[in-house]
Amino acid sequence: MTASLIKALVFALCSLAAACLLFIHPAAQGVLPEGSSPGAVFWCASVVIAALAVQSVRQMAALDGKRWLGMATAALFGLWIIYFWQLLVVACEVPRVLLPPPGLILRSISEHSDMLWGDFVQTVLKAVLIGWALGSGLGFAVAVAIDRQPFLQRGLLPIASLTSTVPLVAVAPIAVMWFGFEWPSKAAVVVLMTFFPMMVSTLAGLKASGKLERELMYGYAASYTRTLLALRLPSAMPFIFGALKVNATLALIGAIVAEFFGSPTAGLGFRISTEASRMNMPLVWSAIVVAAVTGSLAYALLVQLERRVAFWHPSVRGI
Amino acid sequence: MDTMSKPAGFVRKIGHKALPVLVILLFILVLWYVAAVAMNAPGAIERVLPTDTPWTWQQLLAATMDMQRPVLPTPHQVARDFWSSLVDWPIDSPRNLLFHVAVTAESTLWGFLLGTLLGLVLAVLIVHSRTLDRALLPWIVASQTVPVLAIAPIVLVILGSLGFSGVAPKAVIAMYLCFFPVTVAMVQGLRSPQKIETEMMHTYAASKWQALWLLRLPASLPFLFPALRVGIAAGLVGAMVAELPTGAVAGLGARLLTGSYYGNTVQIWSALVMSALLGLALTLAVAGVEKLVLSRRGGQA
Numbered sequence: 001m002t003a004s005l006i007k008a009l010v011f012a013l014c015s016l017a018a019a020c021l022l023f024i025h026p027a028a029q030g031v032l033p034e035g036s037s038p039g040a041v042f043w044c045a046s047v048v049i050a051a052l053a054v055q056s057v058r059q060m061a062a063l064d065g066k067r068w069l070g071m072a073t074a075a076l077f078g079l080w081i082i083y084f085w086q087l088l089v090v091a092c093e094v095p096r097v098l099l100p101p102p103g104l105i106l107r108s109i110s111e112h113s114d115m116l117w118g119d120f121v122q123t124v125l126k127a128v129l130i131g132w133a134l135g136s137g138l139g140f141a142v143a144v145a146i147d148r149q150p151f152l153q154r155g156l157l158p159i160a161s162l163t164s165t166v167p168l169v170a171v172a173p174i175a176v177m178w179f180g181f182e183w184p185s186k187a188a189v190v191v192l193m194t195f196f197p198m199m200v201s202t203l204a205g206l207k208a209s210g211k212l213e214r215e216l217m218y219g220y221a222a223s224y225t226r227t228l229l230a231l232r233l234p235s236a237m238p239f240i241f242g243a244l245k246v247n248a249t250l251a252l253i254g255a256i257v258a259e260f261f262g263s264p265t266a267g268l269g270f271r272i273s274t275e276a277s278r279m280n281m282p283l284v285w286s287a288i289v290v291a292a293v294t295g296s297l298a299y300a301l302l303v304q305l306e307r308r309v310a311f312w313h314p315s316v317r318g319i
Numbered sequence: 320m321d322t323m324s325k326p327a328g329f330v331r332k333i334g335h336k337a338l339p340v341l342v343i344l345l346f347i348l349v350l351w352y353v354a355a356v357a358m359n360a361p362g363a364i365e366r367v368l369p370t371d372t373p374w375t376w377q378q379l380l381a382a383t384m385d386m387q388r389p390v391l392p393t394p395h396q397v398a399r400d401f402w403s404s405l406v407d408w409p410i411d412s413p414r415n416l417l418f419h420v421a422v423t424a425e426s427t428l429w430g431f432l433l434g435t436l437l438g439l440v441l442a443v444l445i446v447h448s449r450t451l452d453r454a455l456l457p458w459i460v461a462s463q464t465v466p467v468l469a470i471a472p473i474v475l476v477i478l479g480s481l482g483f484s485g486v487a488p489k490a491v492i493a494m495y496l497c498f499f500p501v502t503v504a505m506v507q508g509l510r511s512p513q514k515i516e517t518e519m520m521h522t523y524a525a526s527k528w529q530a531l532w533l534l535r536l537p538a539s540l541p542f543l544f545p546a547l548r549v550g551i552a553a554g555l556v557g558a559m560v561a562e563l564p565t566g567a568v569a570g571l572g573a574r575l576l577t578g579s580y581y582g583n584t585v586q587i588w589s590a591l592v593m594s595a596l597l598g599l600a601l602t603l604a605v606a607g608v609e610k611l612v613l614s615r616r617g618g619q620a
Contacts, residue, residue: 061453077454155339165602166595167556173579252466276472292465299464
């Protein structure tokens with residue numbers, strides 16, 4: 001087991017190192033003299049490296065065991081994808097409009113880091129965060145408020161679940177008209193998009209506590225509020241976190257798409273749409289990288305928080 | 320006695336299920352009118368009502384109900400515009416909403432079809448290849464946490480510079496939005512048969528294909544359909560967003576955008592209602608297929 005693990009790791013590292021050697025070739029650096037082609041040596045080396053890449057990923061994937069091995073395999077695969085993206089795009093001189101190489105995207109991120117930070121603040125810290133918190137909070141509050149009103153629940157639940165089939169982002173032009181071009185209009189769209197999933201999940205979660213536990217609370221003569229706080233809300237936490245996670249992605253999509261409809265001169269969605277129409281693709285990709293990293297980080301953060309809050313749940317304990 | 324109790328039970332069931340929904344809808348309608356009066360009043364005082372002579376409350380109320388460019392159009396204004404766009408214009412006129420629905424639905428359905436196929440093929444490959452399972456699946460799962468819709472403008476630019484226009488770019492965007500949930504759910508579904516069942520296929524000397532066709536695919540159907548419902552809704556959003564950039568003249572997304580350019584609020588609202596209806600119709604169609612297929616198979620949804 002450990003021998004094959006070490007073998008796979010060494011093989012992967014060696015083939016990555018060998019792959020990096022290919023960047024010495026002028027074709028991989030994109031500095032070929034005008035009119036000349038990369039040549040047979042370059043292509044043969046690429047094919048060999050491709051074979052090495054496939055073999056290294058296969059070896060890693062064949063290993064059984066810990067969770068980090070799965071992550072490592074995926075990471076290795078991602079590295080190889082980025083490597084061949086860089087290599088082939090530069091060597092084949094793919095126009096930048098079609099696909100800029102990753103190196104160029106990275107350089108564009110570092111060159112425009114101030115601008116992208118401004119976009120991040122505008123879209124994520126203002127529109128997404130505020131809209132997400134407001135929408136999820138409102139959904140939660142409404143769900144708890146109508147917890148004792150079965151009539152309202154029966155009326156609201158079907159409507160709320162239908163909204164998942166409706167393109168709610170389309171209210172963006174109306175939001176822009178009402179709240180202006182600044183972030184409140186985007187936050188309004190986000191509120192609308194995040195409200196319903198949270199309400200539906202919280203209502204489902206409040207019903208999730210076991211009959212035995214509820215009867216125990218009843219046997220203790222616990223009041224409604226006491227039961228809610230001590231039993232039903234904690235047992236609803238996995239549902240609530242599920243909605244929070246879904247909402248994090250929805251909120252990013254909502255804010256970015258809402259900016260396509262009109263925004264001040266900052267924001268990730270604004271950057272993506274305007275730079276795309278100017279054919280400045282490295283910057284578009286940079287904005288997308290920022291959005292993607294934000295989305296994954298938010299998700300990871302929420303998973304960690306869930307582990308703290310709902311530590312008792314079977315899915316967290318790994319049973 | 321029996322025949323009498325049946326309709327009574329039916330009525331009670333309707334009352335139990337539909338009455339609360341109707342009450343909520345009525346409440347929303349009333350709220351909408353109140354909000355329309357409140358939001359349109361400043362504009363009405365400024366633009367519609369006479370400035371030199373005094374006006375009454377009734378005049379103000381009537382003015383807010385039927386403004387030219389209201390901040391919030393009243394429900395009956397939206398309904399009238401919606402209806403007239405359906406009836407007053409021929410079906411191939413860009414003023415008819417059905418024309419835009421057809422444009423958007425076409426690209427959504429193409430994307431949905433291709434995305435589902437792609438997702439199915441990829442899921443089958445992932446289930447049968449350990450390498451793909453360990454290397455590729457984590458990325459597909461992680462992509463669910465990323466706003467992939469943001470790539471839409473890039474897809475439009477790339478396909479545009481390759482010479483594709485019309486349905487193709489929109490269908491591609493709808494496709495990649497559909498494909499993620501289908502792949503993730505199908506991998507789960509294809510793995511859902513228990514060990515004992517796969518072992519039985521093995522003792523029957525069934526080939527991998529037979530095991531796939533006879534056991535794994537049928538077992539995955541209950542996983543597939545919820546993903547399809549998610550996928551088609553996502554595909555519709557994708558198709559509408561793809562219609563936003565300049566140049567698009569047809570489709571519900573373009574209709575929304577032109578409405579917001581010209582400040583034609585009633586048009587925005589009726590396009591909004593129409594896209595909601597389209598979303599509902601597409602999801603209902605998928606749900607109908609689901610019911611048909613699952614009932615044929617004798618399973619429960």
